[in-house]
Amino acid sequence: MIYGVFIGATLALTCTVLVSGNSQESQPNIIVMVADDVGYGDLYSYDKNTGQERNEIDIMAEEGVKFTQWNAGGPMCTPSRASLLTGRYAFRSGIYGSTSQVFAPKSVGGLPTSTTTLAEALKDQGYFTGMIGKWHLGINAVSSTDGTYLPGNHGFDWVGTNLPFGQTGSCEPDTQTTEEMTKQCFLYNGSSIVQQPIKVKELSEKLRDDAITFINAETENPFFLYLAFPQVHHALFCNDDFCGKSARDNGGYGDSINEMAWVVGGILDELVAQSLQNNTLVLFTSDQGASKDSCRSSHYNGGFRGGKGTTWEGAYRVPAIAWWPNTLAAGTESDTLINHMDIYPTALKLAGGQVEALPDTLDGQVIPDLDLEGTATEREHFFYYCSDRLMAVRYLNRKVHYYTMGSEVAPTGRCDNTAIDNTCYGDDVVYHDPPLVYDLSADDGKTETTRYAGSDLATIISEVEELVSKHKLAIGSLPTSEIDKGGQIKNLPCCDSATACVCNYY
Structure with missing residues (x-):
């Protein structure tokens, strides 16, 4: 391949990636x-x-x-x-x-x-x-x-x-x-x-x-x-x-x-x-x-x-x-x-x-x-949906699960038993109250098994619930399901x- 022939000088911005000014006038x-x-x-x-x-x-x-x-x-x-x-x-x-x-x-x-x-x-x-x-x-x-x-x-x-x-x-x-x-x-x-x-x-x-x-x-x-x-x-x-x-x-x-x-x-x-x-x-x-x-x-x-x-x-x-x-x-x-x-x-x-x-x-x-x-x-955040069901919320390095699919205990091994639930409302969808909270900065956030228990746990849940309330208000009513047709x-x-x-x- 030949596409590695030229990487130009760069300038640092405040974000992680170094970006240089694009001098080209065209889009x-x-x-x-x-x-x-x-x-x-x-x-x-x-x-x-x-x-x-x-x-x-x-x-x-x-x-x-x-x-x-x-x-x-x-x-x-x-x-x-x-x-x-x-x-x-x-x-x-x-x-x-x-x-x-x-x-x-x-x-x-x-x-x-x-x-x-x-x-x-x-x-x-x-x-x-x-x-x-x-x-x-x-x-x-x-x-x-x-x-x-x-x-x-x-x-x-x-x-x-x-x-x-x-x-x-x-x-x-x-x-x-x-x-x-x-x-x-x-x-x-x-x-x-x-x-x-x-x-x-x-x-x-x-x-x-x-x-x-x-x-x-x-x-x-x-x-x-x-x-x-x-x-x-x-x-x-x-x-x-x-x-x-x-x-x-x-x-x-x-x-x-x-x-x-x-x-x-x-x-x-x-x-x-x-x-x-x-x-x-x-x-x-x-x-x-x-x-x-x-x-x-x-x-x-x-x-x-x-x-x-x-x-x-x-x-x-x-x-x-x-x-x-x-x-x-x-x-x-x-x-x-x-x-x-x-x-x-x-x-x-x-x-x-x-x-x-x-x-x-x-x-x-x-x-x-x-x-x-x-x-x-x-x-700072986004919402995890399965179909029209709000399942979880990512908030900075925390993840708050209101619903999960499969057992709460993570299966072991590369070929695990976490099945694809194509309905989002199946029997293996579990509701959690209080919600499960994980720290995704711990162990690269990979296992999602050790629940977060920091002193700010209640504050995190409260802040996320406020985000969810504002989100649902902004979304309003949904259009007719195209898949259910x-x-x-x-x-x-x-x-x-x-x-x-x-x-x-x-």
Whole structure:
């Protein structure tokens, strides 16, 4: 790789990261890359003991900023992605449900088109916007082809290879029939199906090529690219260049991560080749932590308790890296408290938008580490939701649990018994009165087992309850649940009913 060729001088700001003044008059290009179910400890740069090789993502961290207190916008794919793209808690856009947290291929609901996404906000600032990869925010409203909720209807000027639903356990040719795979395993280009079922061995190269095409497609305006990887959601996949090559054992997990990293490296290489690196902010993160419901692969949440589908730290704490040569200092580590929602106002401010005029519509805050003006204040708290249920509150270094999923005693071992509760109202959801309070600065906040008993415990609970009261008052009534609208078989995407929905137009 060649993208490590130049890191310019830097000046210190009050936040953790060293930032230099950006002398370029133009608005920066912005690329947001989101992995699927990558745990906090899954990358070499976050945990060198997993056996995962140092790859292009780790080099990106060495040349940029590694965040240690970055949190997901939700415990599952759909709410987390909705939160990132809207800058708000997902339920405020109707993304919540009583029996599920995510959209299915046959869902009739989706992210409402009335919601202003980050892509739409940046379009208003003159940006050319693009989307590639996993969507999972709805597909069709009334038929198998209407595409009401696809990314092209949410502010993206250009949509390349994309998975409206995403990778799933059904997409495994060795264990699933073609008929079963067609129901969940399909690939789009723009708003049209091009493969059903999807051929995953070709997928990473298509994502990489599409990203490079997009970067080179617009020369007059700044661009925003949202690239959402299908890796490393089960079923795992890799092409022949990567399968069986990683030293990390169990199920090809390391192979899949390295293949994803190859795509990241190719994109950064292209930015350097086009002399765009000094005016492009690139973010890499994960939608939420890794699944901990089985031992089918070697995913790892870095020792944090729980995993995907819960509101323990294993679900919310995610790896995150920012890369911007000559603006962000290389090899920097930040412990600033950040949530996915903060990407929206940060990007909008960098683009020249008036973030201060949107306090009632955004829950995100400008990230101090990425604020070139140096005026942003650090986040002090945020709320952990499962569906529309407030589960916990992060307040400085304390975490207050009103509800928890699974037993109060943390399971032991990497393959633990903290199950994904997809309803948020299941039998293993436990209410706590008084709430459980943990100090996340103790033992890196990983175990969430030793309850905080400091002399200020009562004060902490009182202050958090005041925050909750103000928060609920500000939220007001919720819109109708989009997920609870259910689904219809007629909404299932089908390339051609005459071929039993089996096609390959690529």
